[in-house]
Amino acid sequence: MDDDAAAIEGLLTAPVRATMEESTYGAWRRIADADAVGLSFGFPFPDSFPQAELTDAVAAVFEEEGPQALQYGGGAYANRLTEVVQERAARRGIDADDDEVTLANGATHAIDSVCRAVLDPGDVLVVEAPTFMGALGVFRTHGADVVTAPVDDDGMDVDALADRLAARRDRGAPDPTLLYTIPNFQNPTGTTMPADRRRRLLELAAEYDFAVLEDDAYGDLRYDGDPAPPLRALDEDGRVLRVGTFSKTVAPGVRLGWVLGDAAAIRAVDTVAPGGTNTFTRSVVGRYCDAGGLESALPDLRDAYRNRRDRLLDALDRHMPPDAIWTEPEGGFFVWVELPEDVDTTAMLDDAIDAGVTYLPGAMFYPDDGSEHCLRLSFSYEDPDAIERGVEALAETVRPRL
Amino acid sequence: MDDDAAAIEGLLTAPVRATMEESTYGAWRRIADADAVGLSFGFPFPDSFPQAELTDAVAAVFEEEGPQALQYGGGAYANRLTEVVQERAARRGIDADDDEVTLANGATHAIDSVCRAVLDPGDVLVVEAPTFMGALGVFRTHGADVVTAPVDDDGMDVDALADRLAARRDRGAPDPTLLYTIPNFQNPTGTTMPADRRRRLLELAAEYDFAVLEDDAYGDLRYDGDPAPPLRALDEDGRVLRVGTFSKTVAPGVRLGWVLGDAAAIRAVDTVAPGGTNTFTRSVVGRYCDAGGLESALPDLRDAYRNRRDRLLDALDRHMPPDAIWTEPEGGFFVWVELPEDVDTTAMLDDAIDAGVTYLPGAMFYPDDGSEHCLRLSFSYEDPDAIERGVEALAETVRPRL
Numbered sequence: 001m002d003d004d005a006a007a008i009e010g011l012l013t014a015p016v017r018a019t020m021e022e023s024t025y026g027a028w029r030r031i032a033d034a035d036a037v038g039l040s041f042g043f044p045f046p047d048s049f050p051q052a053e054l055t056d057a058v059a060a061v062f063e064e065e066g067p068q069a070l071q072y073g074g075g076a077y078a079n080r081l082t083e084v085v086q087e088r089a090a091r092r093g094i095d096a097d098d099d100e101v102t103l104a105n106g107a108t109h110a111i112d113s114v115c116r117a118v119l120d121p122g123d124v125l126v127v128e129a130p131t132f133m134g135a136l137g138v139f140r141t142h143g144a145d146v147v148t149a150p151v152d153d154d155g156m157d158v159d160a161l162a163d164r165l166a167a168r169r170d171r172g173a174p175d176p177t178l179l180y181t182i183p184n185f186q187n188p189t190g191t192t193m194p195a196d197r198r199r200r201l202l203e204l205a206a207e208y209d210f211a212v213l214e215d216d217a218y219g220d221l222r223y224d225g226d227p228a229p230p231l232r233a234l235d236e237d238g239r240v241l242r243v244g245t246f247s248k249t250v251a252p253g254v255r256l257g258w259v260l261g262d263a264a265a266i267r268a269v270d271t272v273a274p275g276g277t278n279t280f281t282r283s284v285v286g287r288y289c290d291a292g293g294l295e296s297a298l299p300d301l302r303d304a305y306r307n308r309r310d311r312l313l314d315a316l317d318r319h320m321p322p323d324a325i326w327t328e329p330e331g332g333f334f335v336w337v338e339l340p341e342d343v344d345t346t347a348m349l350d351d352a353i354d355a356g357v358t359y360l361p362g363a364m365f366y367p368d369d370g371s372e373h374c375l376r377l378s379f380s381y382e383d384p385d386a387i388e389r390g391v392e393a394l395a396e397t398v399r400p401r402l
Numbered sequence: 403m404d405d406d407a408a409a410i411e412g413l414l415t416a417p418v419r420a421t422m423e424e425s426t427y428g429a430w431r432r433i434a435d436a437d438a439v440g441l442s443f444g445f446p447f448p449d450s451f452p453q454a455e456l457t458d459a460v461a462a463v464f465e466e467e468g469p470q471a472l473q474y475g476g477g478a479y480a481n482r483l484t485e486v487v488q489e490r491a492a493r494r495g496i497d498a499d500d501d502e503v504t505l506a507n508g509a510t511h512a513i514d515s516v517c518r519a520v521l522d523p524g525d526v527l528v529v530e531a532p533t534f535m536g537a538l539g540v541f542r543t544h545g546a547d548v549v550t551a552p553v554d555d556d557g558m559d560v561d562a563l564a565d566r567l568a569a570r571r572d573r574g575a576p577d578p579t580l581l582y583t584i585p586n587f588q589n590p591t592g593t594t595m596p597a598d599r600r601r602r603l604l605e606l607a608a609e610y611d612f613a614v615l616e617d618d619a620y621g622d623l624r625y626d627g628d629p630a631p632p633l634r635a636l637d638e639d640g641r642v643l644r645v646g647t648f649s650k651t652v653a654p655g656v657r658l659g660w661v662l663g664d665a666a667a668i669r670a671v672d673t674v675a676p677g678g679t680n681t682f683t684r685s686v687v688g689r690y691c692d693a694g695g696l697e698s699a700l701p702d703l704r705d706a707y708r709n710r711r712d713r714l715l716d717a718l719d720r721h722m723p724p725d726a727i728w729t730e731p732e733g734g735f736f737v738w739v740e741l742p743e744d745v746d747t748t749a750m751l752d753d754a755i756d757a758g759v760t761y762l763p764g765a766m767f768y769p770d771d772g773s774e775h776c777l778r779l780s781f782s783y784e785d786p787d788a789i790e791r792g793v794e795a796l797a798e799t800v801r802p803r804l
Binding site (some may be wrong): 072116 | 413415445446460476511522540580591613657685
């Protein structure tokens with residue numbers, strides 16, 4: 001192979017080339033390699049992983065199912081995992097028949113499959129601003145025309161969205177095909193959309209005829225307060241596709257997520273997710289859940305994450321200068337910190353790493369630009385004491401800039 | 403949710419809707435549920451799966467790597483699997499740097515990702531006729547304009563392809579963007595393309611500027627004869643993307659495949675495969691391979707499949723009526739049987755199931771119609787004695803039709 005020749009480059013699609021050029025890999029690498037307290041990535045803390053239980057589950061699956069667990073299609077435990085998703089959905093008011101649920105290779109794969117099912121290149125997609133940067137990368141590969149709806153302390157500002165949709169119609173711009181939202185403990189702001197906003201959002205979806213992609217990756221990890229109903233539970237005309245994941249409650253390495261939605265939508269998602277999911281891991285996690293592993297782990301996980309969140313918020317209170325403000329999430333992994341407008345958190349990152357902490361700059365969570373003076377902190381990965389040290393280092397970095 | 407309402411249906415993309423309508427699920431179900439000798443699907447035989455070794459590998463991975471094996475990105479064994487792919491490629495003359503290989507969730511996912519990287523809707527894609535029906539389903543979701551090249555006893559008939567490409571140019575039809583080929587033990591015909599044809603194919607790819615997707619799912623399972631060089635090993639200007647899988651040599655349930663190609667192409671494939679691969683399974687299979695499991699299993703697998711192939715060919719010789727002809731593959735899982743032109747193997751399937759055998763009708767392997775009088779037999783799944791009984795049942799079914 002001649003390294004200078006790259007006949008293939010001219011054959012790549014335009015959206016793929018554009019996405020490759022937008023890659024933020026350099027910044028990621030710098031953060032991942034930093035010798036500092038990690039408040040940047042939404043990684044679960046390592047002790048949360050059920051290694052012993054998964055090891056037992058592997059042995060049990062092979063003993064009970066033999067080679068079927070490794071064959072195309074898998075055995076009963078691979079399907080048991082789908083039932084677990086249905087059972088857990090039912091407790092939140094979502095009645096999902098067998099043809100209204102499908103598994104995916106993680107939530108990001110689930111998001112991608114939903115996009116493939118409904119988005120043609122150039123279709124309009126609404127996202128919260130700010131929103132999950134991993135999803136933004138996916139949307140780019142689909143060549144979607146991404147427009148934004150602002151987020152306030154109660155998640156997506158649905159009234160502002162209504163104004164924008166009406167203004168688009170007034171000037172003849174196309175209506176959206178899809179809207180992406182993280183209604184619970186939003187990534188990156190940690191905010192949650194109340195029930196009335198959820199209902200109003202679905203009214204807009206009906207009025208403008210768009211589908212809604214509800215990403216509830218963190219819904220199982222609520223530490224205080226009462227949950228609002230999932231959008232899918234309020235969905236009267238079958239336009240919500242709800243995605244979830246075992247990455248935060250079992251482990252990211254099992255790469256298992258799911259999609260719940262109208263039967264036609266689920267069939268479409270299966271059509272564009274060729275090759276299926278990993279039946280070996282499905283079986284192992286299915287057995288783990290069947291033995292009660294997930295249900296008994298969740299209270300401990302919530303306690304551990306609540307403790308981390310409390311330590312983070314307490315440390316912010318004690319160390320941060322008075323000009324900084326931040327959100328107080330009822331669940332999930334993230335706190336959004338807003339600094340005075342003239343602070344550039346992208347430029348500040350190297351100094352923060354030198355001081356001993358990492359975060360993600362606010363601009364990463366926008367399709368174009370925005371919130372250069374904000375940053376996301378994750379309390380999910382580090383020990384509580386390390387979180388405290390990290391906030392001290394952040395405060396040290398911020399103070400001379402105010 | 404109201405079952406009658408399906409707002410989402412109107413929002414699905416046109417290629418997805420078309421693919422959903424073309425679904426052959428009914429036929430699949432009938433074959434899968436049949437109480438008959440299974441000569442239909444390319445399933446490995448159950449005893450080939452290394453259950454004990456994988457169980458040991460799970461324990462070893464957790465002991466050596468702890469929670470990192472379950473974290474985003476995984477640990478050293480997850481990356482070890484990539485090295486295994488590189489080492490095995492090197493033995494076939496393919497020099498793959500770290501940025502010239504990526505893992506996928508099985509070969510079908512790998513095929514899909516390559517399509518996403520290079521195919522815009524309406525782009526021309528060349529396939530062998532007949533070809534792997536799973537790939538045809540993938541191509542449909544991309545809205546590709548699928549054109550065919552015939553297959554003879556030496557795989558794709560490259561001279562016929564040259565004629566068709568020239569004729570297309572003469573009449574102003576667009577050149578292809580991608581060509582899909584299974585050069586070794588082709589699915590479904592079992593035929594293999596000799597080295598001179600492979601070189602000629604790459605000359606055509608350069609002349610007409612298309613990329614080549616080389617699917618070598620069965621390349622490790624050669625039972626006689628000498629291998630021809632992989633297309634990727636002959637690829638001088640970086641237009642070949644080579645995909646492979648551990649589904650046939652470890653187990654389908656581990657859902658692990660790979661793509662080898664030019665660095666720009668691999669980066670594009672990674673861009674359109676969001677969410678990554680299953681680091682847990684990657685680690686387990688990485689450890690299995692690292693401990694020598696795959697290398698020591700391969701000779702036994704080849705012996706077992708060679709024995710099954712020989713039993714199938716021998717049974718065909720002894721039982722089938724003289725008007726039937728079939729291929730004699732040097733590897734892989736499949737034999738292609740050609741019956742007289744007036745036999746319709748789709749219509750014959752129910753009688754075959756009644757007689758006690760399943761196969762796949764030839765028409766399944768064409769984008770439109772073709773080879774209604776042919777059928778594919780797979781010798782991979784059943785025991786040798788069952789294979790013999792299956793062929794007897796097939797011969798019984800065929801005989802009154804001749």
